[in-house]
Amino acid sequence: MTSLDLTSQFLIIGGGIAGVSAAEAIRSLDTNADITIISDEHNLPYLRMSLTRYLAGEVALEKLDLHDQAWYQANRIELLTDQRVENILLEQKQVVLCDQRRIAYEKLILANGASPFVPPIPGHELQGVMTLRSLEDAQKILETCKEPVNIVCIGGGLLGLEIAGAISRHGAKITVLEALDWLLPRQLGQQAALILQKEIEKLSIRVIVPAKVKQITGSGSVEAVELDDGSLIPADLVLISAGVRPNLGLAKKAGLALNRGIVVDQHMRTSRADIFAAGDVCEFEGICYGLWIPAKNQGEVAGKNAFGDPAVFQADAPSTKLKVLGIDLFSIGLFSPTLESDRLVTWQDGEKYASLLLRNEVIVGANLIGKTGLDLKVKKAFEMGRSFQDFKNEVDLSFTE
Numbered sequence: 001m002t003s004l005d006l007t008s009q010f011l012i013i014g015g016g017i018a019g020v021s022a023a024e025a026i027r028s029l030d031t032n033a034d035i036t037i038i039s040d041e042h043n044l045p046y047l048r049m050s051l052t053r054y055l056a057g058e059v060a061l062e063k064l065d066l067h068d069q070a071w072y073q074a075n076r077i078e079l080l081t082d083q084r085v086e087n088i089l090l091e092q093k094q095v096v097l098c099d100q101r102r103i104a105y106e107k108l109i110l111a112n113g114a115s116p117f118v119p120p121i122p123g124h125e126l127q128g129v130m131t132l133r134s135l136e137d138a139q140k141i142l143e144t145c146k147e148p149v150n151i152v153c154i155g156g157g158l159l160g161l162e163i164a165g166a167i168s169r170h171g172a173k174i175t176v177l178e179a180l181d182w183l184l185p186r187q188l189g190q191q192a193a194l195i196l197q198k199e200i201e202k203l204s205i206r207v208i209v210p211a212k213v214k215q216i217t218g219s220g221s222v223e224a225v226e227l228d229d230g231s232l233i234p235a236d237l238v239l240i241s242a243g244v245r246p247n248l249g250l251a252k253k254a255g256l257a258l259n260r261g262i263v264v265d266q267h268m269r270t271s272r273a274d275i276f277a278a279g280d281v282c283e284f285e286g287i288c289y290g291l292w293i294p295a296k297n298q299g300e301v302a303g304k305n306a307f308g309d310p311a312v313f314q315a316d317a318p319s320t321k322l323k324v325l326g327i328d329l330f331s332i333g334l335f336s337p338t339l340e341s342d343r344l345v346t347w348q349d350g351e352k353y354a355s356l357l358l359r360n361e362v363i364v365g366a367n368l369i370g371k372t373g374l375d376l377k378v379k380k381a382f383e384m385g386r387s388f389q390d391f392k393n394e395v396d397l398s399f400t401e
Contacts, residue, residue, distance in 0.1 A: 007104040008036035014111030015039030018279025021299030022109045036078040049292040051138045055166035088254040107306040114244035114280035123216030129238045145170040150234045152225045155241030156183040165325035177211035187320045187331040192367040246281045261288040266312045268302035278302040330375045333365030345399040
């Protein structure tokens with residue numbers, strides 16, 4: 001392919017779930033549309049959300065692919081891997097690749113995701129300090145785990161805990177550090193987090209909360225993590241899970257409207273009528289979701305609207321389930337009282353725990369731990385805006401304040 005040799009009716013930057021979902025949506029509407037996906041990774045587009053399951057040995061490498069190569073060929077979707085887009089030329093309606101080749105488009109969909117945020121911790125540049133975002137990262141972690149090692153996971157959020165649970169199965173000695181006062185601070189209240197911590201520690205995973213990291217030490221390669229209290233935690237590998245930041249470089253150079261992400265409307269349209277955005281890179285009504293299901297839905301909506309078939313993104317309250325640790329955990333909506341009309345009711349039976357946040361006696365959020373059997377019932381009650389009294393009569397549990 002030479003410069004300007006390729007023109008694509010629908011050009012999609014990013015091979016994650018948002019980008020592939022956009023391509024699927026367009027193809028479902030038109031069997032003849034020209035569709036091109038550009039990915040900067042070597043592999044076929046894969047299930048990024050299953051990387052921790054791959055680490056745990058629950059999913060084989062070949063099962064990670066969203067589709068096999070034959071699917072792209074059968075659906076006549078041009079997939080360009082190992083390619084990075086350097087610039088978007090708005091007036092020419094072209095993108096410039098890293099080797100200076102150009103691809104023209106009619107409609108452009110930005111689904112180029114996000115990158116891990118690495119706090120400026122002294123020593124974060126040492127060899128052996130990593131994040132988990134790509135299949136290549138996961139394979140490097142597995143290579144390290146072939147020998148007995150000490151691994152420190154900085155960050156006690158969802159990804160940090162899933163990484164810890166996955167690699168603990170390989171015999172590594174794991175320590176999880178969370179800077180705030182409890183685990184999963186974005187999903188759980190303190191009482192639920194304490195129950196979760198006890199369950200995690202039963203898996204021989206050490207948990208320190210709150211843990212303020214002073215520095216990562218080592219001579220060339222990581223050797224330990226030092227906390228503010230002066231304690232040293234031996235480390236052959238440090239994995240940082242401190243959230244992600246949308247990849248805004250392309251959009252910024254193109255002059256698209258930005259906030260924390262690329263600002264989009266309910267049709268996933270950016271400030272430029274012929275450019276759409278979906279997934280981790282975009283921001284809708286002030287929210288950068290960073291979650292698989294919204295990314296998939298946004299990709300589908302972006303693809304349909306790029307084609308000209310009106311579709312609207314419906315924002316749902318994010319819900320959370322742990323996948324790797326073998327612990328049943330469900331969280332949805334709010335979990336801590338913030339208004340005078342809020343009250344928290346709880347139920348516990350041994351290792352099973354449930355808390356419901358009520359606002360004017362309507363369920364507006366919940367934390368569930370253990371096999372309570374309440375997941376679907378709580379989710380339905382939350383989505384329907386049911387009263388606590390109706391829900392309590394249905395489940396026949398003794399909740400207390």
